[in-house]
Amino acid sequence: MISDLTSLRRALAAAGITPASVVPAASADRREEAEIHLAQLVEGDRVEALPIGDPVSWPGPVAFLDGVQHSEVVGYAGSSPIVVASAAAAVRERTDRVLATRVMRRRDLAIGRRAALDAAGPALDALERVELSDADPPHPIRELAQAGAALDDARGALEVAVGVAYRGGSSAWLVVDGSLAESPVWARDPRMVGVAKSHSSLPFDGADLESYLRLPVGYRSPIFAPASRRLAPVRAWAVRLWPWEGKDLLHGLIRVEVAPASGTPETADRISRWLMAERAPISAPDPRWDRMLYGIRSVEEFLRATA
């Protein structure tokens, strides 16, 4: 048992290795997807740290979009689980430093195989039914995983819906928690910014990956076009919000996504400076405070309190 980790870290630092302590929460979301999807650089020909300049407050109103979900297994019909779940999404807009909710939607779901949901009778009538595929034989573990995926989809759909609803009434900048690639509409919107905290899927390998992950605070990576994993193409770059030395490689590292038309170095610098200004107020005590914008946390808190 190593009893003096501090000394060990000092020794590693002396050997040229950057010391680290904890892996930030949710920086490696969905570990089963942890892999490299090589992206294509659209700025320069190699990954290097680019200075972004001093933080600048976001001009004018800016809105934040996020969603939450919650599920419980409420019973088994035979060996098939019945899951009830809630998903909610909202947009909160900031004007004169004050956040206010502009759009909020919620779905209450009953998820399971058709036979299982039917067996529940009228008890689930108040909930929206989401039927899982019954092509395969019943397997409770697999069905729980499918239910989780269905809930993810439902939340994602809600997020897209509230984003569209907000955009219908406002042309303000809209910051989304996660990737813009979830929706083609988002991916085309020139005034939407996706801020991803998760780095399970990395865009580079080799020396480029090292440069990408070892960005100093206040620097960004070159703009790149992520490999199209889902629906829509976007442009992205990484920004280091907080020093990572002494903590973890991923501490304070976010991936920023914008529409392809906005993927210019000037726009990347400008948005990066705005995001640097969004570090305060910090989102503590949320364990993801190093990457979570306060506006996003405010949406989450609001949804948890109301949904």
Place this chain on the structure above:
Amino acid sequence: MSAPPIGRVVATELKPSTPHQFYFWTATESAVGIGAIVRVDHPGRTVYGVVTDGMAYADLASPLHAVIGAEGDPAAAAHEPTSRTEVRLFLAAVLRQIPEEPLQPVPLGAVHLASDADVELALRMDAYTRSERPTGIPVGVYALGGHESPVLLDADFLLGPEAAHLNITGVSGLATKTSAVEFLLSSIFQTFPSHRGSIAAVCFNVKGPDLCFLDQPGEISERDHALYDKLGLAAEPLTSARYFAPFKADGVNLNTLRTHEALQHNTEPLVWGLREVLDYAEVVMNRDDIDAKADAFIDFLAERVVGREFTDELLRGKPFRVESFADLEEFFRAIFDFMEAMGRGGEVWRTHHIATIRKVRNRLGNISTRAKGLVIDDGAPNDLPWGRFDDRTVYVVDVAGVDPLAQDLVFARCVSKLREHLERRDLGVDHVVVFVDELNKYAPADGPDTYVRKMLLDLAERGRYLGLVLFSAQQFRSQVQRRIVGNAGTSVFGRMDMDELATPAYATLSPAIKIKLATLPKGELMLRHPHFTQPIFARFPRPAMLSGREGVERFPPGAELPFADAVARQLKQLDRRVATDAVRALVEGRQELDVRRALALTRRTRPDDVLAFFTAKLGRRVGGEVVTARSTIRPVPSGVDPYQ
């Protein structure tokens, strides 16, 4: 349409609602503050509460996070692009629940600011303002966010018989205590219900000109006029007032700051003789003096000697007639002469030892010395109108300028006389409010158990059955005898000193209430009343009478007059036709003692022809006589002896 709620009750496991208190949150900007009265609406139940504490916090787990967010720069924190989410959470103490039973925790309802009707219900004022025979006495308004609701005290609990007495605490210099009493007396005189009888007040002025101008109108602002209107009161002074003050040592100039010519019509001397003082000899004796022997001798004097003929052949051939201190001194002199003549074995006269007799003589003689002006050696007394008190009249006894011993004597005798007459129901009124300022001086928590303190305690504990009500004030409540302030049914608190608030007596108040008390502006006070289950903050208008300072500026005290002029002024009060020059001529060359005696008799008799009566009582002037040298037998020429 009812106003929208300003908050919601919130309850958690750590901060639950109970039957006696609840938490609620409000928007960041709201009119709610410490002391605000709120109403909680819930189907089947309405709860009224008063805010006793408040707190605010953000979604920050540690101050360190704020430092990190601002990167250690306090200035940068103000430029954060988003204001942190902040909660304003208030703690309210329950004033009343409707229905009263079953008594339950406060429900999670909407919170509204109290309206006039809500305040009336919350403070249970409906019980005594909406009955067939209402007994409400306006004391001020509950004010919040531009809204003002009248607050009334229950006369049955302020002036008896249910509870009684009022005590005011507050730091000196803000005039809150005096102003509050002045306003409240005005309110009582205007609104005390006739079906509860008649009422008067006796106020002891113990500081400067504080209570010297209660009958003189003062200027009040439009805002205060509006408050009077809101309370249904007329903004007027206590027009029915009589002032009493002892003389100065000269026996003719009044020892008061109310000596302006224009105020003499209702300013009278307070003068007592031996008879008035003898029953209160205990007041001037310290604990060591009070023994059975001295008591016995004083009783002997009171029952056998003073005010009647006393014969003792051993002392002198003719009877004694002791009516004054001068007569008493003559009586003592005779005793001492007799005992000296007795020589050995002459230490006892009529079972009283000479040491006891000397002690009583010294103490009683001390009264006429230290209370000179109040107690006269000779002449007729002038006292409060015992048995002829008028309804809604204030009697001010100004003892600010006299010796503390004389003050004690005045308190003791006045309160005792009030008690005697109220017991016999022949005072002239059914209730009397006695106002004593600086209570910590007259009834201290520590120190010897003086006659005055015992008397005040008796008044506080038993006065309400008689209609004798004590209104008292002091700077430090904790320094007053606890049973006296504890018996006050109604307590009023003005701005308080933090040291005083730190004493155990205020342990039931929240820190927020204490802070509010420590910073209360002039004209605001906190009330405790038997009907109010929690302390309530109220604002009262400025009394519509001159303050002491204003009074002295508008009615500067007259200069101390020469003896003859002072006598003339006193006679003029009885008859305006009296000419000063005529009095000067009458008094010229007379013994002052003779003049004072004649003046006292004139004042007591109040004859139709004042000057003639005064002249008659002065007696015939004894003319001067020039003594011429008498012729004597011529001396024998030197050197010649006719017998030789």
